[in-house]
Amino acid sequence: MGPDMNTTFTASLIAERVPGFSLPRDLYCSEQTFQDDLEQIWYREWLFALPSCEIPKTGNFVTLNVGAYPVIVIRGADGRIRAFHNVCRHRGQRLCPKTNGSNPKLVCPYHQWTYDLDGKLLYARDMGEGFDASKYGLKPVHCVDLGGMVFICLAQVPPAINELAANLTRYVLPSAIADSKVAFSSTIVEKGNWKLVMENNRECYHCGGSHPSLCRTYSDDPLMTVMEGPNSASPEILAHWARCDAANLPSRFTNAPDMQWRMARVPLMDNQESFTMSGKAAVARRMGTIPWNDAGSLMFYHFPSSWNHFLPDHAIVFRILPISPTETEVTTKWLVHKDAIEGKDYDLKALTEVWLATNDEDRQVVEENQRGILSPAYQPGPYSPTQEAGVIHLIDWYCGLMARRLTPTSVAAE
The missing domain is CATH 3.90.380.10 (Naphthalene 1,2-dioxygenase Alpha Subunit; Chain A, domain 1)
Known part of the structure; x- marks a missing residue:
């Protein structure tokens, strides 16, 4: 998910922004920046998905869409909460179109390919001699339960979450x-x-x-x-x-x-x-x-x-x-x-x-x-250092992360 030629648009706007001011217009409304945000942040960072109590029993699930990616979060027979791409490995049908529910197995509504709650393909009718079901399990999404708060990450290699995990688990325990x-x-x-x-x-x-x-x-x-x-x-x-x-x-x-x-x-x-x-x-x-x-x-x-x-x-x-x-x-x-x-x-x-x-x-x-x-008359204005310190934290985090990830020399480090 490295930068391409178009990402110089977003990178240049971030480079030109004035610290302590709101962002340039296109960072809030352009399609290119939106795609860059998805690729560099939403598809790479840990995201809060749901409280674990929402799926207390085996087979309970919740679905959500992160940009282009439909995801299902489900509790297995072993009590563990897992996440998968909500896409059948046969011809790509969404497995679960509902926002939540409960299923003993995940059955594709198109051709009834059937998956266990751990993502393993159990049944695929008439696929011929030599078909290896073990190669067609659901694609996993990284998933952690931090004291009842379930987070997912779409990245192949997610960022470290150890420090957040230790603090959040301790703070929400009571x-x-x-x-x-x-x-x-x-x-x-x-x-x-x-x-x-x-x-x-x-x-x-x-x-x-x-x-x-x-x-x-x-x-x-x-x-x-x-x-x-x-x-x-x-x-x-x-x-x-x-x-x-x-x-x-x-x-x-x-x-x-x-x-x-x-x-x-x-x-x-x-x-x-x-x-x-x-x-x-x-x-x-x-x-x-x-x-x-x-x-x-x-x-x-x-x-x-x-x-x-x-x-x-x-x-x-x-x-x-x-x-x-x-x-x-x-x-x-x-x-x-x-x-x-x-x-x-x-x-x-x-x-x-x-x-x-x-x-x-x-x-x-x-x-x-x-x-x-959206008005062409808009231009960035200054944040209040006392009243809007939290906004400054957000925008500094966003701009710092995006600048690093949209700079080719920084991609390997990220």
């Missing part, structure tokens, strides 16, 4: 994500470039003017999200971390050196408990071993595909997938304790209304942002 269940799922399409969707998430400069429901419990004060290290944050956050330390609840800021991922547990405003209109817990049964209702939110993001909130009473996991230069799929799942009962332990409206509203508000913001950038 939430018992693997022992939760999906209470509700929402998928929307935002008519904006994937970078605009992620940029919008990485700042709360817009929150006061756009998110009245969220701002009842989540502070738009940048000091509540800007942290420089495990001992460098606002006094309120440091006090919260000290309280969590005493309860053996992993909370302090940790991150990748290039800021591809970071996580930290932060308090909600005024010791409120959850992202609800009342500020109180939406679910009576607390997640895992989190000791208090006001433990705040463990916030975790991972470029390019995900941001997440792990609260005492529930968790919200977000996944984005690029569709076109100006379209992005955003999927949100609300997780609760596996034994929590709707109508008894939680009310679905109270659980979901804040982020359903916030997602729709973000969709409108992103779509208007994209419409403005």
